[in-house]
Amino acid sequence: VASVGYGAYTMYDQRHPPQEQGEIDPSKKTIVVLGSGWGSTSFLKAIDTEQYNVIVVSPRNYFLFTPLLPSCTVGTIDVRSLVEPIRFITRHKSRQVKVVEAECTDVDPERKVITITDNSDVKGQSSTSELAYDYLVVGVGAMNQTFGIKGVEQYGCFLKEVWDAQKIRTKLMDCIETAAFPGQSPEEIDRLLHMVVVGGGPTGIEYAAELHDFLVDDLTSWYPELAGKIKITLVEALPNVLPAFSKQLIDYTESTFKEQNISIHTKTMVKEVCEKEIVVQRPDGTSDKIPYGLLVWATGNTTRPLVRNLMARFPETQTIRRGLAVDDWLCMEGAKDIFALGDASATKYAPTAQVAAQQGKYLARIFGQLASQETLEAEVAAASTEEEKNKKFRKLQKAKDIKPFHYSHQGSLCYIGSDKAIADLPFGPGNLASGGVATYAFWRSAYISNLFSTRNRTLVITDWLKKTILGRDISR
Ligand code: FAD
Ligand code: MG
Ligand code: MG
Ligand code: MG
Ligand code: MG
Structure with a gap:
């Protein structure tokens, strides 16, 4: 049964499992x-x-x-x-x-x-x-690299597995609803609405970008009294974000983030993560405490x-x-x-x-x-x-005669918010670097065509359409 015309069953079809x-x-x-x-x-x-x-x-x-x-x-x-x-x-x-x-x-x-x-x-x-x-x-x-920094595992959220994304989503909505609870002090509201991302690699950047879009597209209309107070901060220990990308694209990302009101703190090292604040060391060597509501930790692998x-x-x-x-x-x-x-x-x-x-x-x-x-x-x-x-x-x-492994680089892409993406593509005589809305269209189609199955492709396109027509779901 499974082999008869399986090409037709492009959607996930549980009725036709393999026989053996x-x-x-x-x-x-x-x-x-x-x-x-x-x-x-x-x-x-x-x-x-x-x-x-x-x-x-x-x-x-x-x-x-x-x-x-x-x-x-x-x-x-x-x-x-x-x-x-x-x-x-x-x-x-x-x-x-x-x-x-x-x-x-x-x-x-x-x-x-x-x-x-x-x-x-x-x-x-x-x-x-x-x-x-x-x-x-x-x-x-x-696994996620924490550099042995105290409190990261306990209070931070990683972004690697399905449950990580779900946890971030729940915590984010929890922060916003708690900030909306009557009688919160202005300081507590500011803390709860401060979303901190540690790590300026593609994962950290893309997460901050998505959060920004959510804020602008949806939260502003659903929480008009709070939206203006939501702040996004990205902390990076190195002198700049996205070290794998070209200088021009790094600059483009940093200026786009500036327009989107996402603060980037480079050369800033997290020393400790506490329940409601992180302790950082600034470039000048002084240390500082930053209150936060949600902390996403994306500093690479170990x-x-x-x-x-x-x-x-x-x-x-x-x-x-x-x-x-x-x-x-x-x-x-x-x-x-x-x-x-x-x-x-x-x-x-x-x-x-x-x-x-x-x-x-x-x-x-x-x-x-x-x-x-x-x-x-x-x-x-x-x-x-x-x-x-x-x-x-x-x-x-x-x-x-077994040939050694040869890697063929297809280019690096990163979504940076507001329907923009950056791409470093190894085509043509040199590197083709581009950024902007057209790149985003390319970014989407690249991901879509890379998705493993027609099933996933259909689901993701449907999700994108749903988001465009109905907006994102704000329930926890
Ligand atoms: P993984 O894909 O991590 O798979 C590891 C597997 O091993 C999992 O199934 C896990 O459950 C299983 N496992 C763990 N422990 C054990 C054990 N003890 N025994 C048996 N199984 C075990 N890369 C890109 O090229 N482009 C991108 O745009 C991009 N975006 C990313 C965005 C995010 C949020 C993240 C987290 C990563 C991204 N990456 C991207 C990187 C990419 O996902 C990884 O490089 C890739 O997943 C590595 O593949 P892998 O098979 O080595 O490991
Ligand atoms: Mg694997
Ligand atoms: Mg994987
Ligand atoms: Mg089991
Ligand atoms: Mg490797």
């Missing part, structure tokens, strides 16, 4: 894939399940389209429009991928097994088990404990703190059966979805080549005539 449910074939090697983010999902889409048993282990059973997550914090887009179950993404495969919703808590490279833990809400307890692999693909991403523990098993070869050191073929230094990609790996590339997705696709191709090598080796050995042997041998040599 991911059986392990003992004659095939088993690839265990950790994570269901950009890297792993792109690998899973491209891997040939006729050649391998494929098991994916991830604490969340879905893929999340992170580039549009900042839009979910103010309700421009519904988070449900940005997620897609892994089982759905891999449904067309001739042999099914096996999905295990669990966290990998340990890797034993000697025994070639991983430990998995399922923190199930339903059972109210966690259970632990082991899984054996022939090859392990580590795509667990990274390595997950699982990855750190795995690195500790190879103290000689794993010496880069940023993540798993890999060779040009994404094979982990020190372990020939383990591969790493995306934010979990330490390469010369920035930790982006673009890099992770290309690495995933590349790695799937490598595994295809490895499988055909093995087939050809057997064929060479079994060849009856000299001529046939030579022919197969030449094919084998070709299959053995």
Whole structure:
């Protein structure tokens, strides 16, 4: 049923699940894939399940389209429009991928097994088990960097996962409604309406931009007495925001933020986060307390404990703190059966979805080549005539020539508010840098065409239309 005209079922159609449910074939090697983010999902889409048993282990059973997550914090887009179950993404495969919703808590490279833990809400307890692999693909991403600053985990909000966006949205509306509560002092109102963003990378910038749009498009009409008091401040330790972009685009972003009344404090370091204020060090060395209502912390990545523990098993070869050191073929230094990609790996590339997705696709191709090598080796050995042997041998040599990973940069985009975006595009003789409303139109279509499925595409376009016609929802 699933294969008959599946092209017609472009929408998420639960009535047509795949018939076969991911059986392990003992004659095939088993690839265990950790994570269901950009890297792993792109690998899973491209891997040939006729050649391998494929098991994916991830604490969340879905893929999340992170580039549009900042839009979910103010309700421009519904988070449900940005997620897609892994089982759905891999449904067309001739042999099914096996999905295990669990966290990998340990890797034993000697025994070639991983430990998995399922923190199930339903059972109210966690259970632990082991899984054996022939090859392990580590795509667990990274976690939020706090630099060990006190109070960040406790009082700040991150912006990485679905629940982060939901938490920010709830807190934001809570701040506004609490400020509207009768009898609040003017100082308390100012504090509650002060939205602070720490980190001037794309995530921090896009979040501040979305918040600004929400304020101008919706809050001003729904909370006319409060809207003028809402302040947005962005704090960045470096001398400027968006270090990955060109000088011209940084200036453009900073001046757009100025027009939008978003204050940027550069060369300012957060020293401590308290319940109602942050302690910062100003460029002149003095320290200052800034009261806030909502704090969003977006200062980049740090390595997950699982990855750190795995690195500790190879103290000689794993010496880069940023993540798993890999060779040009994404094979982990020190372990020939383990591969790493995306934010979990330490390469010369920035930790982006673009890099992770290309690495995933590349790695799937490598595994295809490895499988055909093995087939050809057997064929060479079994060849009856000299001529046939030579022919197969030449094919084998070709299959053995595995090209290293090559990243092709498609450009960087960042939404900066008021229907404007900036783009650094590696086209033409030099870099094409642009900013403005036309770039925003491009930004939208780029994201739309990059979305994984027709289903997501339809949902996001519908969300955008809904927002334009009806405005954003202000309920908590
Ligand atoms: P992730 O996508 O983070 O996936 C990690 C996966 O591993 C998740 O499924 C997680 O649940 C799972 N996992 C975690 N721990 C374990 C464990 N112990 N065992 C098993 N599984 C585990 N990049 C761009 O190129 N363009 C953008 O516009 C852009 N915008 C972004 C906006 C935001 C708000 C954020 C947060 C990131 C953005 N990025 C963007 C960066 C991009 O999302 C990351 O670089 C990308 O997700 C990295 O892919 P990954 O597969 O390495 O990790
Ligand atoms: Mg991944
Ligand atoms: Mg992801
Ligand atoms: Mg579970
Ligand atoms: Mg990386």
